[in-house]
Amino acid sequence: MNLEPILALAGKLAAPFDLPTMLAEVVDAATRVLGAERASVWLYEPAADELVLRIASDIAPVRLAAGVGIVGTCARTRRVINVPDCYADARFDPSVDRKSGYRTRCLLALPLIDHQGALVGVMQVLNKRQGVFDAGDEALGNVLAAQCAIALQRTLMMQQVIEGEKLRREMETARAVQMSTLPAAMPQLEDYDLYGTFQPADLTGGDTYDLALTEQGLLIVLGDATGHGIGPALSVTQMHAMLRMALRLGADLEVAYKSVNNQLAERLPADRYITAFIGLLDPKTHVLRFHSGGQAPILRYRAAAGGWDEYPPTVFPLAAMPLERLRPAMSLELAPGDLLALVSDGIYECENARGEQYGVERVRALIAERSDASMAELATELLHAVHAFADGAAQADDMTLVLVKRELPGARRAFRRKIDALAQIFAFTAETVKTAELRRRLDLVLEELFTNIVKYGRASDTMIGVDIRRRANGVRVTVTDPDAEDFDPANAPRPDVRAPLERREAGGLGLHLVRKLVDALDYRYSPEQRAGRITFTLRERDAHD
Amino acid sequence: MLTIESGAAGTVVIAGRFDAAQCATVQAYLDKLAGIVTLDCARLEYISSAGLGVLLKTQKRLMATGGKLRLTEVNRHLRDILQYSGFDQIFDIE
Numbered sequence: 001m002n003l004e005p006i007l008a009l010a011g012k013l014a015a016p017f018d019l020p021t022m023l024a025e026v027v028d029a030a031t032r033v034l035g036a037e038r039a040s041v042w043l044y045e046p047a048a049d050e051l052v053l054r055i056a057s058d059i060a061p062v063r064l065a066a067g068v069g070i071v072g073t074c075a076r077t078r079r080v081i082n083v084p085d086c087y088a089d090a091r092f093d094p095s096v097d098r099k100s101g102y103r104t105r106c107l108l109a110l111p112l113i114d115h116q117g118a119l120v121g122v123m124q125v126l127n128k129r130q131g132v133f134d135a136g137d138e139a140l141g142n143v144l145a146a147q148c149a150i151a152l153q154r155t156l157m158m159q160q161v162i163e164g165e166k167l168r169r170e171m172e173t174a175r176a177v178q179m180s181t182l183p184a185a186m187p188q189l190e191d192y193d194l195y196g197t198f199q200p201a202d203l204t205g206g207d208t209y210d211l212a213l214t215e216q217g218l219l220i221v222l223g224d225a226t227g228h229g230i231g232p233a234l235s236v237t238q239m240h241a242m243l244r245m246a247l248r249l250g251a252d253l254e255v256a257y258k259s260v261n262n263q264l265a266e267r268l269p270a271d272r273y274i275t276a277f278i279g280l281l282d283p284k285t286h287v288l289r290f291h292s293g294g295q296a297p298i299l300r301y302r303a304a305a306g307g308w309d310e311y312p313p314t315v316f317p318l319a320a321m322p323l324e325r326l327r328p329a330m331s332l333e334l335a336p337g338d339l340l341a342l343v344s345d346g347i348y349e350c351e352n353a354r355g356e357q358y359g360v361e362r363v364r365a366l367i368a369e370r371s372d373a374s375m376a377e378l379a380t381e382l383l384h385a386v387h388a389f390a391d392g393a394a395q396a397d398d399m400t401l402v403l404v405k406r407e408l409p410g411a412r413r414a415f416r417r418k419i420d421a422l423a424q425i426f427a428f429t430a431e432t433v434k435t436a437e438l439r440r441r442l443d444l445v446l447e448e449l450f451t452n453i454v455k456y457g458r459a460s461d462t463m464i465g466v467d468i469r470r471r472a473n474g475v476r477v478t479v480t481d482p483d484a485e486d487f488d489p490a491n492a493p494r495p496d497v498r499a500p501l502e503r504r505e506a507g508g509l510g511l512h513l514v515r516k517l518v519d520a521l522d523y524r525y526s527p528e529q530r531a532g533r534i535t536f537t538l539r540e541r542d543a544h545d
Numbered sequence: 546m547l548t549i550e551s552g553a554a555g556t557v558v559i560a561g562r563f564d565a566a567q568c569a570t571v572q573a574y575l576d577k578l579a580g581i582v583t584l585d586c587a588r589l590e591y592i593s594s595a596g597l598g599v600l601l602k603t604q605k606r607l608m609a610t611g612g613k614l615r616l617t618e619v620n621r622h623l624r625d626i627l628q629y630s631g632f633d634q635i636f637d638i639e
Contacts (some may be wrong), residue, residue: 097603420566422564422565426564446593447564448594501604501605504635513593516629
């Protein structure tokens with residue numbers, strides 16, 4: 001036996017070819033080593049239990065069920081089949097010859113089996129140049145087939161890795177685009193506490209939200225595109241951009257909704273749609289008008305009665321089909337303390353290991369219990385509760401939450417940066433808060449935060465804002481410094497309050513007292529605006545504690 | 546409004562709201578005292594960390610010469626603040 005062609009082939013097959021090159025190499029090697037006219041490689045697809053022959057990239061591949069014909073039988077039995085006279089063999093299918101005009105006399109079918117014993121495919125070698133294939137060709141063919149099987153298997157695996165990597169990068173890019181459309185900061189709107197948050201699942205999901213001040217009012221959006229992968233991420237990104245554009249061009253809610261729907265219906269693949277809540281809130285009248293395309297339930301918490309309103313969708317999902325007419329928008333008025341909650345499926349349908357869903361009831365219970373917290377805190381707590389419920393189960397879908405709360409009455413005042421302004425601050429709290437005990441704690445926290453700003457903050461002519469809002473059982477206070485250094489009072493160094501007298505210092509004590517007295521403390525800093533914002537809540541205490 | 550003055554039986558009576566704007570007044574008053582000083586806090590409505598700083602400085606000064614600061618008639622607000630800050634370990638509280 002001439003070993004050299006086989007060894008030369010072994011060297012070639014070790015090269016990192018792509019799949020078409022590797023197939024061509026294998027076919028070329030088989031014809032040369034076995035002295036045949038032609039050869040072809042059928043790859044096995046286990047999922048379909050079929051063999052597939054790729055002739056050229058622009059011709060549809062030929063498919064054959066395993067077990068059918070000579071190639072199929074070879075795949076099933078995993079043994080070499082040597083047919084000296086094809087037209088005398090009942091398993092032979094002469095139709096291929098008729099189409100191609102080529103006449104197959106004899107053939108050798110060799111199973112391609114890799115290291116692990118898995119079937120990679122079948123190599124078919126046609127027409128020995130002299131005579132028919134003999135036992136020596138069968139033995140040589142088996143050696144060759146083993147080499148080819150391993151080389152092909154390696155190439156297929158590499159191809160999968162490369163495709164996976166390509167897909168992953170495309171996905172990352174689509175995700176980055178999706179994330180970049182979300183509001184960078186929450187809009188500031190008097191009398192409202194606004195918060196939106198988006199927690200992407202690992203790879204899939206097509207949620208988005210928007211909270212933006214436009215000339216037509218506060219735009220409130222929650223969207224969820226169907227399906228998983230790159231498509232939904234791009235769909236919601238398009239929706240987001242179209243909607244903001246329509247409103248910037250002065251469209252009203254109806255026109256904006258209809259034209260975005262019709263544009264998307266035209267552009268998106270036929271099986272894609274987006275469930276979306278799109279609303280405009282008039283901050284003066286507190287009337288919210290909205291269309292909800294398949295997004296439900298929309299929750300509104302009524303502070304005065306402590307009850308809930310649930311709104312079903314008003315129209316079919318965005319982009320499902322073109323809209324000729326649109327029913328008038330649903331309209332509701334937010335009373336002081338009312339809270340609108342838009343919650344994506346990823347939260348309602350979050351499942352734990354027992355297959356139970358988090359559900360609407362749990363969402364409502366948590367919001368009702370914590371409606372006094374700031375919306376940022378409430379969102380954090382809700383997502384925390386959802387993750388605790390999932391108890392380690394992988395997050396299957398994006399989780400998105402938009403909370404819009406109309407504040408209870410309160411007051412806002414601004415103060416100069418000097419210690420003497422403390423008297424004015426205390427006069428302000430005396431007007432706003434009537435309970436002496438609560439007011440004393442409020443004064444102390446405000447004094448500590450304010451003197452800290454005066455002593456360590458920038459020398460600036462800007463005023464320090466203090467906003468006091470009543471809650472059902474206490475107050476929520478926001479201190480804003482429009483010209484601030486980034487300094488988080490919640491993470492300030494802690495003094496050692498157990499140290500003996502000689503080592504005690506008064507420094508750091510103020511913020512320590514603040515942390516002791518507040519029920520919740522939230523700090524935000526915007527480097528672009530150099531603005532710092534501290535929000536804290538104080539609860540009324542019962543007389544006995 | 547904050548007042549600090551000598552009361553009956555040699556005590557010092559502090560009354561009103563002891564905030565950061567009052568520190569200089571109180572410090573100046575306490576700096577003149579020596580020995581064991583009893584501070585009657587019955588009508589002290591409010592104290593912040595700035596006020597605690599004044600009391601701390603005074604305590605250090607008095608103890609260096611064998612004296613100390615005693616706080617009497619401590620109300621709940623003051624007691625909470627002293628406890629949160631660990632100052633209940635530093636002063637005699639009655």
